[in-house]
Amino acid sequence: MEAPKSLxxxxxxxxxxxxxxxxxxxxxxxxxxxxxxxxGIGDDAALWRxxxxxxxxxxxxxxxxxTHFLRDKHPPDSxxxxxxxxxxxxxxxxxxxxxxxxxxxxxxxxxxxxxLSEFLGGLALAAKRFGCELAGGDTTSRKDILVxxxxxxxxxxxxxxxxxxxxxxxxxxxxxxxxxxxxxxxLVRRSSSRAGWRNPALKxxxxxxxxxxxxxxLAEKQIAxxxxxxxxxxxxxxxxxxxxxxxxxxxxxxxIPAVKVSGRAGRTVGDALELALHGGDDYExxxxxPRNKKNLLPPSFRGVPLANIGEITAARKIVLMNERGxxxxxxxxxxxxxxxxRK
Amino acid sequence: MEAPKSLxxxxxxxxxxxxxxxxxxxxxxxxxxxxxxxxGIGDDAALWRxxxxxxxxxxxxxxxxxTHFLRDKHPPDSxxxxxxxxxxxxxxxxxxxxxxxxxxxxxxxxxxxxxLSEFLGGLALAAKRFGCELAGGDTTSRKDILVxxxxxxxxxxxxxxxxxxxxxxxxxxxxxxxxxxxxxxxLVRRSSSRAGWRNPALKxxxxxxxxxxxxxxLAEKQIAxxxxxxxxxxxxxxxxxxxxxxxxxxxxxxxIPAVKVSGRAGRTVGDALELALHGGDDYExxxxxPRNKKNLLPPSFRGVPLANIGEITAARKIVLMNERGxxxxxxxxxxxxxxxxRK
Numbered sequence: 001m002e003a004p005k006s007l008x009x010x011x012x013x014x015x016x017x018x019x020x021x022x023x024x025x026x027x028x029x030x031x032x033x034x035x036x037x038x039x040g041i042g043d044d045a046a047l048w049r050x051x052x053x054x055x056x057x058x059x060x061x062x063x064x065x066x067t068h069f070l071r072d073k074h075p076p077d078s079x080x081x082x083x084x085x086x087x088x089x090x091x092x093x094x095x096x097x098x099x100x101x102x103x104x105x106x107x108x109x110x111x112x113x114x115x116l117s118e119f120l121g122g123l124a125l126a127a128k129r130f131g132c133e134l135a136g137g138d139t140t141s142r143k144d145i146l147v148x149x150x151x152x153x154x155x156x157x158x159x160x161x162x163x164x165x166x167x168x169x170x171x172x173x174x175x176x177x178x179x180x181x182x183x184x185x186x187l188v189r190r191s192s193s194r195a196g197w198r199n200p201a202l203k204x205x206x207x208x209x210x211x212x213x214x215x216x217x218l219a220e221k222q223i224a225x226x227x228x229x230x231x232x233x234x235x236x237x238x239x240x241x242x243x244x245x246x247x248x249x250x251x252x253x254x255x256i257p258a259v260k261v262s263g264r265a266g267r268t269v270g271d272a273l274e275l276a277l278h279g280g281d282d283y284e285x286x287x288x289x290p291r292n293k294k295n296l297l298p299p300s301f302r303g304v305p306l307a308n309i310g311e312i313t314a315a316r317k318i319v320l321m322n323e324r325g326x327x328x329x330x331x332x333x334x335x336x337x338x339x340x341x342r343k
Numbered sequence: 344m345e346a347p348k349s350l351x352x353x354x355x356x357x358x359x360x361x362x363x364x365x366x367x368x369x370x371x372x373x374x375x376x377x378x379x380x381x382x383g384i385g386d387d388a389a390l391w392r393x394x395x396x397x398x399x400x401x402x403x404x405x406x407x408x409x410t411h412f413l414r415d416k417h418p419p420d421s422x423x424x425x426x427x428x429x430x431x432x433x434x435x436x437x438x439x440x441x442x443x444x445x446x447x448x449x450x451x452x453x454x455x456x457x458x459l460s461e462f463l464g465g466l467a468l469a470a471k472r473f474g475c476e477l478a479g480g481d482t483t484s485r486k487d488i489l490v491x492x493x494x495x496x497x498x499x500x501x502x503x504x505x506x507x508x509x510x511x512x513x514x515x516x517x518x519x520x521x522x523x524x525x526x527x528x529x530l531v532r533r534s535s536s537r538a539g540w541r542n543p544a545l546k547x548x549x550x551x552x553x554x555x556x557x558x559x560x561l562a563e564k565q566i567a568x569x570x571x572x573x574x575x576x577x578x579x580x581x582x583x584x585x586x587x588x589x590x591x592x593x594x595x596x597x598x599i600p601a602v603k604v605s606g607r608a609g610r611t612v613g614d615a616l617e618l619a620l621h622g623g624d625d626y627e628x629x630x631x632x633p634r635n636k637k638n639l640l641p642p643s644f645r646g647v648p649l650a651n652i653g654e655i656t657a658a659r660k661i662v663l664m665n666e667r668g669x670x671x672x673x674x675x676x677x678x679x680x681x682x683x684x685r686k
Contacts, residue, residue: 138403157392293660
């Protein structure tokens with residue numbers, strides 16, 4: 001046996017605490033009644049108690065500097081809000097309730113102070129807004145800012161609505177307005193400084209609202225035959241829904257609730273239909289409804305418009321009809337991280 | 344309304360499939376009976392069915408190129424095995440059973456072929472070995488290889504063993520041999536080429552075995568008052584266990600089951616006690632046992648030695664006793680990602 005060379009005093013391990021302590025503080029200040037979290041941050045793992053007769057809904061999402069946000073252009077509180085909101089959108093798309101989440105965070109030492117504090121502020125607001133408690137995660141040091149969020153949700157047994165349930169003849173709906181987030185992204189990219197959170201044109205890009213209540217209502221009332229969330233753009237996500245259900249779709253261009261692009265912005269950021277078809281990050285719900293249930297759908301749900309943009313077809317192709325009745329095939333041109341460039 | 348400029352044919356979205364397809368294949372080939380996974384990869388989120396009267400154990404772990412592994416030195420199948428094994432070790436440390444996991448993977452396009460296939464091979468072996476089914480995750484393209492794994496486990500209600508249960512007078516135990524993984528890491532760093540998976544000195548570093556069965560047995564028989572896994576080195580992790588329980592510890596240096604360091608290697612890679620005290624990545628269990636339960640513990644459990652290395656004290660300091668009865672304080676010198684250098 002050889003003894004260590006010198007006598008040491010017990011010291012609190014240094015740097016990791018600079019990151020862990022504010023995260024622990026957030027967790028203890030953001031407890032959510034009945035979240036089911038029985039043991040939060042501080043042990044080897046978290047403990048969570050599911051409710052009886054539920055299935056657990058599980059999803060993980062990357063949110064990476066350079067890929068999903070820009071360190072110098074996106075306000076830290078928006079990064080915090082959005083990394084959670086977009087993962088929760090996957091829970092909404094199953095018709096589920098969000099219960100708790102795990103945060104994996106990698107940060108440069110330069111960002112453990114104010115940046116971290118603002119990031120956690122935005123995250124805490126989203127956690128409260130969506131009723132989803134921080135239960136655990138992992139932290140490490142890294143040159144780039146890396147985030148991964150796992151959300152744990154619940155849905156009543158047998159009530160989850162999949163992508164694969166659409167049938168020929170079903171009507172195709174979307175919530176909200178499409179292309180708004182993409183428009184916001186283009187405005188942010190263009191600006192020379194960090195985006196202002198007060199600019200209403202940027203709100204949907206910076207602080208998206210997953211459609212939890214709508215998803216739950218569609219699932220509970222058994223109105224929708226298929227649901228998915230629009231994260232990569234309508235052209236790409238509709239393609240996925242159709243592929244998963246073994247069907248096609250006919251979409252009426254003039255019925256797509258496209259973002260308003262007007263004046264000077266309109267001439268430089270692209271046209272509204274293009275934004276609505278191919279823009280990502282909207283986190284609206286795309287869903288199908290059997291014709292005999294159409295009357296159960298209100299024109300809007302809790303202030304969010306619901307638009308019937310087309311119908312599901314047996315022919316496995318996706319067709320866009322314009323107002324003169326001309327048809328075009330839609331190619332998925334939304335977000336695919338492994339394509340070299342975004343067309 | 345403005346129509347898109349040209350007519351497109353539906354094409355499968357390109358690059359993402361190169362990554363998603365092999366992962367889906369792995370998932371479908373690695374189904375685990377009674378894992379509880381009701382809906383795997385391919386929808387917005389996964390669905391999983393917990394068993395009745397269980398608490399859910401949740402943990403996420405980073406596994407990042409440059410921080411946790413080296414692209415050119417670590418075989419891809421070891422990266423796949425280890426990213427899952429180390430996350431499962433946190434489940435073992437709660438006394439839980441691993442049920443399913445989510446894989447978040449970011450890869451350069453250059454690594455979607457052979458590297459990915461070997462990585463998934465190692466991951467599949469670990470998934471099978473530890474009875475943990477791939478249920479979902481996220482993929483994206485990135486210059487660096489980034490991995491984040493979330494494991495979902497279960498433990499009978501009230502049976503989870505925390506870090507915080509150690510009391511003065513309890514005996515302190517570790518499983519296995521300490522410092523072996525750190526020794527392996529030093530050998531890998533030194534070698535000029537990619538590590539050979541057949542080298543027995545590297546086995547624990549490349550393919551660690553979380554102590555799932557031991558953790559479950561300690562929890563079920565209610566033998567341990569506290570358990571945690573050794574991921575960052577005994578000096579750091581014992582410090583955490585003691586801080587969490589509000590106690591201290593007295594450790595007997597000659598009782599620490601340190602890795603054997605002999606001959607030429609011994610002169611250059613550091614001494615055995617130093618490796619055992621401060622080396623990370625062992626994924627053994629550190630646990631405390633009330634004295635009146637000492638006789639319930641065998642000298643080894645399923646081939647893994649169990650060593651009584653000391654005792655828990657009321658005085659909140661950690662003391663190392665050498666064979667001449669001299670005391671030294673132990674400072675946590677294991678892995679802390681936010682310290683600039685590893686001392």
